[in-house]
Amino acid sequence: xxxxxxxxxxxxxxxxxxxxxxxxxxxxxxxxxxxxxxxxxxxxxxxxxxxxxxxxxxxxxxxxxxxxxxxxxxxxxxxxxxxxxxxxxxxxxxxxxxxxxxxxxxxxxxxxxxxxxxxxxxxxxxxxxxxxxxxxxxxxxxxxxxxxxxxxxxxxxxxxxxxxxxxxxxxxxxxxxxxxxxxxxxxxxxxxxxxxxxxxxxxxxxxxxxxxxxxxxxxxxxxxxxxxxxxxxxxxxxxxxxxxxxxxxxxxxxxxxxxxxxxxxxxxxxxxxxxxxxxxxxxxxxxxxxxxxxxxxxxxxxxxxxxxxxxxxxxxxxxxxxxxxxxxxxxxxxxxxxxxxx
Ligand SMILES: *[C@@H]1O[C@H](CO)[C@@H](O)[C@H](O)[C@H]1NC(C)=O
Ligand SMILES: *[C@@H]1O[C@H](CO)[C@@H](O)[C@H](O)[C@H]1NC(C)=O
Ligand SMILES: *[C@@H]1O[C@H](CO)[C@@H](O)[C@H](O)[C@H]1NC(C)=O
Ligand SMILES: *[C@@H]1O[C@H](CO)[C@@H](O)[C@H](O)[C@H]1NC(C)=O
Ligand SMILES: *[C@@H]1O[C@H](CO)[C@@H](O)[C@H](O)[C@H]1NC(C)=O
Ligand SMILES: *[C@@H]1O[C@H](CO)[C@@H](O)[C@H](O)[C@H]1NC(C)=O
Ligand SMILES: *[C@@H]1O[C@H](CO)[C@@H](O)[C@H](O)[C@H]1NC(C)=O
Numbered sequence: 001x002x003x004x005x006x007x008x009x010x011x012x013x014x015x016x017x018x019x020x021x022x023x024x025x026x027x028x029x030x031x032x033x034x035x036x037x038x039x040x041x042x043x044x045x046x047x048x049x050x051x052x053x054x055x056x057x058x059x060x061x062x063x064x065x066x067x068x069x070x071x072x073x074x075x076x077x078x079x080x081x082x083x084x085x086x087x088x089x090x091x092x093x094x095x096x097x098x099x100x101x102x103x104x105x106x107x108x109x110x111x112x113x114x115x116x117x118x119x120x121x122x123x124x125x126x127x128x129x130x131x132x133x134x135x136x137x138x139x140x141x142x143x144x145x146x147x148x149x150x151x152x153x154x155x156x157x158x159x160x161x162x163x164x165x166x167x168x169x170x171x172x173x174x175x176x177x178x179x180x181x182x183x184x185x186x187x188x189x190x191x192x193x194x195x196x197x198x199x200x201x202x203x204x205x206x207x208x209x210x211x212x213x214x215x216x217x218x219x220x221x222x223x224x225x226x227x228x229x230x231x232x233x234x235x236x237x238x239x240x241x242x243x244x245x246x247x248x249x250x251x252x253x254x255x256x257x258x259x260x261x262x263x264x265x266x267x268x269x270x271x272x273x274x275x276x277x278x279x280x281x282x283x284x285x286x287x288x289x290x291x292x293x294x295x296x297x298x299x300x301x302x303x304x305x306x307x308x309x310x311x312x313x314x315x316x317x318x319x320x321x322x323x324x325x326x327x328x329x330x331x332x333x334x335x336x337x338x339x340x341x342x
Contacts, residue, residue: 011027011331011332011335031325032210032233032332032336033210034342036048036147036178037208037319037321038176038178038230039173039174039175039207039208040143040144040175040208041176043143043206045118045143046143048119048120048121048143048144048145048174049121050094050096050119051075051077051094051095052076053074054094058077058079059078059080060080060081060083065079069091069097070090072094076095076098077097078100079097079107079125080104081103081106082106083105083107083108084107085109085110086110087110088111089112090114093118093119094120095120097122097123098123098125099124099125100124101124104124104340105124105125107126108130110133111127111133111136111137112127112136112137113136113137113139114136114139114141116139117144118143119144120144120145121144122136122144122145122147123145124340124341125150125339126151126339127150127165128152129152129154131162132160132161133163134165134166135151135165136166138167138172139170140169140170142173142175144172144174144175144176145178146166146176146177146178146180147180148178148337148338148339149180149338150181150339151165151180151182151183152182152184153184155218159186159187159280160281162185162186162187164187164188164220165182165187166180166188167190167191168191168192168207169190169192169193171204171205172205173204175207176207176210177209177210178211179211179212179336179338180337180338181215181339182214182217182221183216184215186218187218187278188217188220188221189209189223191222191223191225191229191250192225192248192250194225195225197225197226203226204227205224205225205227205228207227208232208321209230209232210232211234211324211332211336212234212337213234213337213338214234214239215237216238216240219241219245219276219278220277221234221239221242221244222244222245223242223244223245223246223247223277224245224247224291225247225248225249226249227251228252228314229250229253230314231244231253232256232257232321233323233332234258234329234333235329235330235333236257236259236263236266238261239259239261239263240264241264241274242268242274242276242277243263243266243267243304244268245268245291246293247290248271248288249289250292251292251293251312252267252269252292252294253293253294253295253296253314253315254294254296255295255297255298255299255323256297256298256299256324257300257329258300259300259302259303259304260330263302263304264304264305265304266301266305267301267306267307267308268307268308269290269291269307269310271288271290272284272285272286272288290310291312292310293308293311294311294312296316297326
């Protein structure tokens with residue numbers, strides 16, 4: 001415990017020093033990858049580059065946002081201020097959508113759709129209180145990097161007032177979610193949203209989750225069907241019901257994660273959809289095939305349960321990545337995740 005506290009103090013001091021003197025390297029980048037890493041970077045169809053090579057535009061209202069994101073021309077869109085959408089913007093291919101460093105960006109009203117697209121980067125955005133729908137839905141899309149964002153609402157209105165935070169469906173593939181701060185929300189990240197879409201989803205849905213901070217959440221951190229998810233170096237605090245859930249022949253590789261607080265189940269491959277998953281709408285029960293899980297570098301489960309019913313064959317990630325030492329995962333993730341850090 002004492003070691004952790006002094007590690008936090010030491011890292012905080014180094015982090016503030018490096019922001020005061022921007023020429024110093026960010027100390028967190030010595031302990032974890034600050035750049036794109038995982039399936040969005042290393043995959044058979046090429047790295048995710050977003051708007052690279054295109055123009056950069058700055059937008060601060062919904063009209064200019066919509067016109068900047070909709071086509072497939074490479075473009076970097078810097079977003080400033082609070083944008084309240086009345087319908088869901090659709091982000092086209094070859095886009096980087098990035099919250100402004102100084103004024104920041106906050107999206108409410110409706111969340112974002114990435115549909116039938118490829119090569120999209122979303123960074124440094126806060127997205128909150130999206131009623132009855134997801135903060136971000138990635139559907140039939142490839143090469144997406146969702147990095148350093150914040151997703152939040154409240155848990156007090158139950159599971160179905162809002163929907164997912166980042167849901168990834170319909171054969172989407174080659175995606176990385178890194179350094180996001182997911183908090184105060186019931187359903188976090190559903191991968192493959194229906195056991196009936198086996199033919200569309202099976203063998204797709206390769207997703208890397210690393211250095212995300214999940215705090216005070218309900219379920220799905222993530223919950224996957226039919227795909228492969230590499231889940232490493234994430235911090236879970238008070239993930240109330242069920243964090244990582246691998247079902248319907250899904251495969252997860254789980255390593256170097258830390259679970260804290262009131263977290264009932266860290267990892268399960270049992271096909272049971274728990275009553276807390278989405279009590280108002282789900283047909284809960286043992287209705288699906290089980291999934292698979294493999295464990296890599298040691299996890300710290302805290303007091304949370306682990307139920308691995310089938311060990312799978314996703315034993316090694318097919319790319320290079322930087323693992324943070326387990327005792328530093330909590331301080332590194334707390335200092336590095338969320339908006340205002342890049
Ligand atoms: C939106 O911002 C653009 C500049 O980016 C400006 O030209 C336009 O008038 C603004 N529209 C509204 C409705 O404020
Ligand atoms: C955005 O809204 C928040 C409150 O939700 C407010 O504190 C902030 O000043 C607003 N920012 C801008 C640029 O309007
Ligand atoms: C995605 O592509 C399908 C098939 O071409 C089409 O039916 C659907 O309307 C597209 N969705 C969007 C939001 O463009
Ligand atoms: C998926 O998106 C591609 C374009 O990237 C489109 O050709 C295809 O029809 C879409 N499929 C569905 C089921 O929407
Ligand atoms: C933009 O994206 C489309 C669809 O993914 C791709 O076919 C096209 O080559 C890209 N355009 C450029 C200029 O990179
Ligand atoms: C673990 O999964 C098995 C099914 O293989 C089930 O019978 C058991 O109740 C589960 N345990 C917990 C604690 O959920
Ligand atoms: C991994 O296991 C799954 C489920 O049993 C199976 O469908 C797949 O063929 C296996 N893959 C390899 C490479 O053995």
